[in-house]
Amino acid sequence: MDYFVLQATNGAIIGVIYALIAVGVTIIFSILKIVNFAHGDLYMLGGYTAYYAITFLGAPPLGALALSMAALFLFGALVERLLLTPLYSERTERKDEYGLLVTFGLAFFLRNTALIVFGPFPLRPRSFVPGVAHLGSLTVTWDRIFAGALGVALIIGLLYFMHRTLWGQALDAVSQSRESAAIVGINPRLFNSLAFAVGAALAAAAGALIAPVYSLAPDMGVLPNIQAYVVVILGGMGSVVGSIVAGILLGEAEGLFTAFFPDPTRALAYTNAFGVLVLMAVLLVRPTGLFGRRHVRME
Amino acid sequence: MRGLHAYVLAAAGVCALVYGHLLNPYWMHVAIIAMFYGILAASWSLLAGYAGLFSLGHMAFASLGGYTSALLVQWYRLPIPAGMAAGVVLCTLVGAGIGWICLRMSGPYLAIFTLGFAEIVRITFSTEDEVTGGMAGLHTAPLFRAATDLPYYYTAFGLLVFSLATLAVIARSRWGLFLRALREDEQAAAASGVAVARFRTLAFAVASGFAGLAGGFYAHYVGILTPSVGSLDLMALLVVMAVIGGMERIPTAVGGAFGVEFLQEALRAYGQWRLVLFGLILLGTMRFARNGLLTPAWLQFVRLGEIRGPAPARRGVGQEGSGP
Amino acid sequence: MTGPGVLVRGAGLVKRFGGIVAVDGVEVSVAEGDLIGLIGPNGSGKTTLVNLLTGHLPPDGGEVFLRGRRVTGAGAHILAALGVGRTFQLTQLFGRMTVLENMLVPGLTQPGSTWEGARQRARRYLEFLNLAHLENQYARNLSGGQQKLLELGRALMLEPTVLFLDEPFAGVHPRLRDELIGRIRDLHRSGRTFVVVDHDMDSILRLARRLIVLARGRTIADGPPDAVRADPAVLAAYAGS
Numbered sequence: 001m002d003y004f005v006l007q008a009t010n011g012a013i014i015g016v017i018y019a020l021i022a023v024g025v026t027i028i029f030s031i032l033k034i035v036n037f038a039h040g041d042l043y044m045l046g047g048y049t050a051y052y053a054i055t056f057l058g059a060p061p062l063g064a065l066a067l068s069m070a071a072l073f074l075f076g077a078l079v080e081r082l083l084l085t086p087l088y089s090e091r092t093e094r095k096d097e098y099g100l101l102v103t104f105g106l107a108f109f110l111r112n113t114a115l116i117v118f119g120p121f122p123l124r125p126r127s128f129v130p131g132v133a134h135l136g137s138l139t140v141t142w143d144r145i146f147a148g149a150l151g152v153a154l155i156i157g158l159l160y161f162m163h164r165t166l167w168g169q170a171l172d173a174v175s176q177s178r179e180s181a182a183i184v185g186i187n188p189r190l191f192n193s194l195a196f197a198v199g200a201a202l203a204a205a206a207g208a209l210i211a212p213v214y215s216l217a218p219d220m221g222v223l224p225n226i227q228a229y230v231v232v233i234l235g236g237m238g239s240v241v242g243s244i245v246a247g248i249l250l251g252e253a254e255g256l257f258t259a260f261f262p263d264p265t266r267a268l269a270y271t272n273a274f275g276v277l278v279l280m281a282v283l284l285v286r287p288t289g290l291f292g293r294r295h296v297r298m299e
Numbered sequence: 300m301r302g303l304h305a306y307v308l309a310a311a312g313v314c315a316l317v318y319g320h321l322l323n324p325y326w327m328h329v330a331i332i333a334m335f336y337g338i339l340a341a342s343w344s345l346l347a348g349y350a351g352l353f354s355l356g357h358m359a360f361a362s363l364g365g366y367t368s369a370l371l372v373q374w375y376r377l378p379i380p381a382g383m384a385a386g387v388v389l390c391t392l393v394g395a396g397i398g399w400i401c402l403r404m405s406g407p408y409l410a411i412f413t414l415g416f417a418e419i420v421r422i423t424f425s426t427e428d429e430v431t432g433g434m435a436g437l438h439t440a441p442l443f444r445a446a447t448d449l450p451y452y453y454t455a456f457g458l459l460v461f462s463l464a465t466l467a468v469i470a471r472s473r474w475g476l477f478l479r480a481l482r483e484d485e486q487a488a489a490a491s492g493v494a495v496a497r498f499r500t501l502a503f504a505v506a507s508g509f510a511g512l513a514g515g516f517y518a519h520y521v522g523i524l525t526p527s528v529g530s531l532d533l534m535a536l537l538v539v540m541a542v543i544g545g546m547e548r549i550p551t552a553v554g555g556a557f558g559v560e561f562l563q564e565a566l567r568a569y570g571q572w573r574l575v576l577f578g579l580i581l582l583g584t585m586r587f588a589r590n591g592l593l594t595p596a597w598l599q600f601v602r603l604g605e606i607r608g609p610a611p612a613r614r615g616v617g618q619e620g621s622g623p
Numbered sequence: 624m625t626g627p628g629v630l631v632r633g634a635g636l637v638k639r640f641g642g643i644v645a646v647d648g649v650e651v652s653v654a655e656g657d658l659i660g661l662i663g664p665n666g667s668g669k670t671t672l673v674n675l676l677t678g679h680l681p682p683d684g685g686e687v688f689l690r691g692r693r694v695t696g697a698g699a700h701i702l703a704a705l706g707v708g709r710t711f712q713l714t715q716l717f718g719r720m721t722v723l724e725n726m727l728v729p730g731l732t733q734p735g736s737t738w739e740g741a742r743q744r745a746r747r748y749l750e751f752l753n754l755a756h757l758e759n760q761y762a763r764n765l766s767g768g769q770q771k772l773l774e775l776g777r778a779l780m781l782e783p784t785v786l787f788l789d790e791p792f793a794g795v796h797p798r799l800r801d802e803l804i805g806r807i808r809d810l811h812r813s814g815r816t817f818v819v820v821d822h823d824m825d826s827i828l829r830l831a832r833r834l835i836v837l838a839r840g841r842t843i844a845d846g847p848p849d850a851v852r853a854d855p856a857v858l859a860a861y862a863g864s
């Protein structure tokens with residue numbers, strides 16, 4: 001019984017992390033209308049940035065998180081300027097395909113650069129908060145609790161940003177309609193950069209928060225990338241709240257799947273496949289995602 | 300002289316065949332692997348470049364073909380060609396199935412779905428290690444027992460020529476026209492009488508069959524098979540090869556495969572940096588020369604063969620898709 | 624001697640998108656030799672009706688018949704093979720294929736077609752449409768008007784007995800529009816049936832022998848142009864839109 005509860009708790013925490021990653025994908029999708037194949041690698045870079053901030057700059061956990069988010073925010077804006085501007089040009093055809101190929105290429109580039117720069121061996125930053133907590137009969141590491149709590153705080157912060165601040169509302173407006181946004185005086189180009197930057201920052205936060213829990217490796221973003229798509233498609237491409245809810249649900253479902261899987265030695269391997277199976281099942285039923293009309297082709 | 304470029308290519312092929320035995324073992328191995336990737340790049344080009352179906356499951360089919368052949372040979376003592384054929388048949392059927400399942404998926408969704416499929420295949424092969432040997436690897440029966448790799452070289456060459464010939468026939472036939480129409484505008488293709496479902500499924504079936512063929516050969520050449528054949532890393536490399544060369548035409552995709560593979564070996568001293576370089580080249584190609592680096596050269600080359608022939612197709616304004 | 628037969632018939636057609644009923648129980652009968660103008664205010668369901676009758680959308684209710692044969696739910700490519708041609712509201716050409724290749728696609732889907740035969744037919748139609756000199760140009764490099772003509776040509780390659788033209792005159796230069804009207808008349812005279820959807824009333828009236836008016840997914844008028852134009856229901860529908 002305790003095992004199940006433990007998995008359920010861990011599942012909820014992982015769910016928050018999934019939510020953070022997926023919300024980034026959603027925002028990028030809503031504004032730029034592309035699926036970012038490099039999102040998992042932005043998550044990976046966020047994790048490593050936090051690691052180096054803690055290990056070499058001696059930054060405190062919150063400081064490392066902030067630094068990681070800021071660094072990836074800037075990086076995201078840079079990527080958008082360098083690689084994604086053809087998406088806004090009349091002359092570019094098959095923009096869907098361009099977005100796909102270019103972010104795929106970016107993922108390949110980032111992953112292999114990371115392999116060289118960071119080395120192939122897993123790294124683990126110092127714990128944010130060392131030790132474990134005892135909740136009733138459960139034992140949960142403080143790091144996990146920290147990750148979950150901060151993740152929730154970030155999500156709440158993001159929702160506040162999207163609904164209460166001018167910039168956030170503008171972002172929301174552009175996601176609904178570029179043309180109306182331009183008419184109202186919002187500069188869509190600025191918001192494209194902002195969207196990608198915010199998405200990258202959220203992915204970075206997820207990576208930074210989970211780094212002490214799962215350790216870092218250059219390919220750590222591959223599976224979360226897929227899981228982010230599961231979440232986004234389940235929650236509705238373009239729906240921030242949907243991504244949050246679906247993220248937590250998926251995390252929870254995976255936790256329970258691990259708990260109930262009969263063969264513990266295989267459980268972890270197939271848990272990874274679980275998210276993929278959910279994804280494929282959803283796509284089978286709704287090939288355009290659960291809220292297909294949100295995917296408006298750019299041409 | 301009409302079709303000059305065809306003669307040049309044929310001559311190059313004959314040279315490769317006749318002088319192949321002069322290659323030292325290392326470069327012969329590289330050539331064989333290049334031909335392996337050539338088959339994969341060509342078949343992926345039919346799927347993604349012609350029909351516009353950006354599948355990330357291609358290497359999964361290669362690994363499926365490889366494991367099928369290896370295991371059937373191991374369990375039932377089948378002759379290896381039979382095992383390879385079985386692999387091809389299985390991949391064609393599964394490919395058709397995937398194509399059918401994905402009928403209503405477009406672009407990124409198709410990519411994500413096939414990525415998921417590839418991961419499931421890889422995870423299954425990796426986890427069921429009693430059967431497949433898992434990450435430790437499956438020892439496969441060798442196709443030839445010979446002092447050198449020369450028989451493998453000839454076989455790979457033969458398979459490559461066969462694959463390219465078949466794919467070229469399809470590409471130049473009305474089927475090729477229909478597949479390209481699918482990529483351009485599926486709805487308009489349907490309105491023009493193209494049976495969209497049939498051709499999407501066909502594209503997947505054919506491409507996957509060839510991937511299975513390449514994988515079957517690879518399994519019995521390399522001697523050991525691991526699930527990493529179907530990994531995303533290799534799939535990404537394949538995409539890099541095809542896109543850098545030019546994914547919309549079979550010759551440029553194959554050229555990209557050869558080029559990247561040989562470059563990879565030539566730059567062996569730089570280790571992991573090679574992949575970083577390829578990533579940069581890929582990004583640059585996408586951003587500034589979207590139809591591939593080899594395409595302009597290839598088009599000029601083809602034009603060589605049309606000097607006394609009918610007027611070549613007039614190109615549109617500039618190079619398509621280049622620049623913002 | 625029998626009168627002109629019914630080529631296409633839609634009976635009780637219904638199509639919903641989410642909560643919106645785009646086509647609400649439409650009965651329509653296209654007779655051989657008709658030249659119908661399908662008009663109505665924006666959002667009245669005209670394009671959806673065309674999509675239903677050409678197999679691009681399956682109806683949620685009702686049936687579609689082609690020459691008396693039930694074809695409800697049959698895909699667009701099947702209806703295309705059976706002689707139902709259409710053009711699109713926003714031209715949907717095969718942009719990175721040449722003009723000739725655009726024509727060859729439908730040409731070669733016909734059973735028993737050969738490359739040479741299809742090429743000859745294609746060139747004949749391209750001549751008819753004044754596009755022959757552009758044979759090797761990529762379709763996306765054509766002007767807007769030329770693209771519309773090419774789309775018509777592409778539909779003609781199916782040797783259709785009925786052609787649905789969706790806003791063929793939208794954004795077209797007046798001179799080209801006249802040419803288009805002339806071509807449609809020529810084709811009609813040689814025995815093809817037309818259903819033309821458009822907002823350009825001038826052009827429609829120059830062509831159509833029969834007007835069908837759609838409003839909010841329902842047919843509100845169907846008859847000769849003069850009668851329809853004087854119909855109070857029609858005037859009301861347009862006034863209210």
